[in-house]
Amino acid sequence: MSEIPLDRKTPAGALQTVDRALLVLLAFERTRPDWGVTEVAAEFGWDTSVAQRLLSTLAGRGFLVSDPATRRYRIGPAVLRLGRLWERSGSLELLAAPVLEELGRVTGDTVLFCLPDSFHMRCVAAVEGESGPLRYYPLVGELYPAHAGATAKSFYAFLPDEQRHRLFRGRPMARFTDRTVTDPDELERELVQVRAQGYAWTVGEYDAGIATVAVPVFLGREPYGSLSLGGAKERFTDGPEGRLDALRKAARLLEKRLTHPPQRTRKPRAPQS
Amino acid sequence: MSEIPLDRKTPAGALQTVDRALLVLLAFERTRPDWGVTEVAAEFGWDTSVAQRLLSTLAGRGFLVSDPATRRYRIGPAVLRLGRLWERSGSLELLAAPVLEELGRVTGDTVLFCLPDSFHMRCVAAVEGESGPLRYYPLVGELYPAHAGATAKSFYAFLPDEQRHRLFRGRPMARFTDRTVTDPDELERELVQVRAQGYAWTVGEYDAGIATVAVPVFLGREPYGSLSLGGAKERFTDGPEGRLDALRKAARLLEKRLTHPPQRTRKPRAPQS
Structure with a gap:
């Protein structure tokens, strides 16, 4: 679904940090199933520390998982639970x-x-x-x-x-x-x-x-x-x-x-x- | 999956607002598929304005949708996209x-x-x-x-x-x-x-x-x-x-x-x- 461009500007009234976390989730695609911290930072123009905290917060609730071998992140099982509900x-x-x-x-x-x-x-x-x-x-x-x-x-x-x-x-x-x-x-x-x-x-x-x-x-x-x-x-x-x-x-x-x-x-x- | 209790305390190092937004998403369950603003506020002990901003930020990226007739929120189609990726x-x-x-x-x-x-x-x-x-x-x-x-x-x-x-x-x-x-x-x-x-x-x-x-x-x-x-x-x-x-x-x-x-x-x- 990469052909549908996302507007990355946080909409008026929205919480910026939350909106950024959701943008990170939406960046995972079939053609790009795993991301590293510095890649996320570069993609969105954020500090590495910002990207790191967003990724680890998402991983903390199971929306992402990190591969212990590569330290790269993938979509996590919390998504599975919500997906079945949808x-x-x-x-x-x-x-x-x-x-x-x-x-x-x-x-x-x-x-x-x-x-x-x-x-x-x-x-x-x-x-x-x-x-x-x-x-x-x-x-x-x-x-x-x-x-x-x-x-x-x-x-x-x-x-x-x-x-x-x-x-x-x-x-x-x-x-x-x-x-x-x-x-x-x-x-x-x-x-x-x-x-x-x-x-x-x-x-x-x-x-x-x-x-x-x-x-x-x-x-x-x-x-x-x-x-x-x-x-x-x-x-x-x-x-x-x-x-x-x-x-x-x-x-x-x-x-x-x-x-x-x-x-x-x-x-x-x-x-x- | 309501039998698996969630610890609602934001883990050390995690971003609190993001963590709260993820908790809101995880509150949607088969037995509780829609939520209103005041219900979310009461459930988590937050101000109504906090709940409102979290819900509308999640809706802004399609993770939730609001029913125009009832103003209640349901799981949104962004979850569908991630679920198919999982x-x-x-x-x-x-x-x-x-x-x-x-x-x-x-x-x-x-x-x-x-x-x-x-x-x-x-x-x-x-x-x-x-x-x-x-x-x-x-x-x-x-x-x-x-x-x-x-x-x-x-x-x-x-x-x-x-x-x-x-x-x-x-x-x-x-x-x-x-x-x-x-x-x-x-x-x-x-x-x-x-x-x-x-x-x-x-x-x-x-x-x-x-x-x-x-x-x-x-x-x-x-x-x-x-x-x-x-x-x-x-x-x-x-x-x-x-x-x-x-x-x-x-x-x-x-x-x-x-x-x-x-x-x-x-x-x-x-x-x-």
Whole structure:
């Protein structure tokens, strides 16, 4: 996610030392997984003693760990604990809701935001279309199989080849409708095509009467989930093209909110709990 | 993980404001996913204005998000980014290595620490036994199927029933040896038994000549991975009992290092990168 630049100036009203510690945490990246004290000092233009105290304070609560052999720091296990909490915290729905609502308002379709969960996609946020509910059970929490329908295909197509092949190899592919693809070679050809065109479009692969168009949602360079528009196939007689711009714009906005969440512009004068 | 008490006193040499911000982050738990300003102030005995500035500084970098409707805070998406980095960061091996080495020294067996990965267990750290390598390929990175062998069973047995049933339902169960269990009902009976006795013990389910005993590794109340001892079955003629104490002790130590990583006791006088 190094392509998303961070403004390193501490925002007005924020605590500078805390903000610096958070910047240090955010400096750890996949391409730069460990840092030494003098490197941190040089990167941010701080005294070595400042960098040392920030790093050891972060290590003191397990947000970093130092390698006893090299004295370099890496991300620590406290992050693991918080990371496991994140998806259950409600923040995802909170951040996604305004994007999904706007997309639903513009298109009139049902909007789904889904994340992968053991060879399925799990719906984590949804908005019903103007033509009424797609199904008679709650959309949120529902699981969709990895091999059927645009919602899943638009995510799995963007996994690294090796990981995708391992996931799909030797799997049973349940048939839901006469359009469900159950041959792994044919599925792989379709996923390669989805990847090339940047979106997935399916009609009746999972639900016979439903058409769906979906795009991946990325965190940095990694696929994180999928955003999709679905509805009765009669609503999609012109295919997916007319919806792609709105869908892509919403996916970019969702990515932005997931990496740089919006802030209240002013602190409330009388803080309330 | 609320059963692991945090010492709230800022350690000597640490930056107090930063340490307080980290304590606030660690206060977010599954059973307490959102906090208001006055609640944080009351919990830690701080002025409301201190709590407000800490919370808004954390929100400013996306570590928290505030719900515009309730003004309460939840874990934010910056945690997501760091969480995805954690398992690739090398910290896991760094923290696990001393525990695995000691367990290997005491038992002479091959020691594996494995985490779940799409209906498999992935070996993330390993120590070879005194009787030489179990296999002629690297242990770390290897995937073990979810239904065969103690390493996998000692993890999957401890998943919540609903989640386990969903994972195992309708799966193809490959047969590796004549001891591999491929009937889902029989497998479920075995997993219930593993859960009741607290460990898994298998002989030749995955590798014909290998015996393995394994226990789950928990983070708080949630199963996170498994720690196992394996070797040629001739080494295990007395069954698993003689190894259980050492294995359980090592698993508890691993859990402790994952939640409270060890610290260097003194800052180096001349910080080095």
